[in-house]
Amino acid sequence: MIGSLMMCVSVVVxxxxxxxxxxxxxxxxFLLGPAHAHxxxxxxxxxxLFGLYYRTFPTVGRSNLAKVQGWLHIVGGLLFPAGIALVLGISHRLEVVPIVGALTMLAAMVLFCVLVFRTERVRG
Ligand code: HEM
Structure with a gap:
């Protein structure tokens, strides 16, 4: 289940x-403080937290949308801080990396919104 993978990746991160x-x-x-924080x-x-949500609602966690959401957040959530580190530590010319990371995370967040609203509507 994607939730378990997310929690395992999270603790290593x-x-x-x-x-x-x-x-x-x-x-x-402390130059790389913002990369560390993110x-x-x-x-x-x-x-x-996303992983816990999928554990709490296993049917949601087993859906294809949750899998896409989880992978997008894993990729974006690593790419974004890595990109911040590259920009601060190497060159501002690498700013495309955190931008792609941020947009990937945003896409994941949009999917998570859809999943939460859909789940809450079904639960009443
Ligand atoms: C062993 C654990 C940790 C150590 C030793 C540590 C150390 C540091 C240091 C040295 C800074 C830079 C302070 C400065 O710029 O003056 C910092 C900033 C920060 N850390 Fe951590 N940290 C730890 C864990 C965490 C965790 C678990 C989180 C969040 C869940 C976190 C979030 C932040 C944030 C939000 C900042 C501010 C970054 C900024 O102002 O740019 N840290 N930390």
């Missing part, structure tokens, strides 16, 4: 994000 935070602290270099919040916390 959070582990990496926390390690990156510790490295930033040790080096006293990796943890969007790639970690939000991904886990």
């Amino acid at each position: 959070l582990l990496i994000g926390m390690l990156a935070g510790i490295v930033m602290g040790i080096q006293q270099n 990796l943890n919040l969007v790639g970690g916390v939000l991904l886990f």
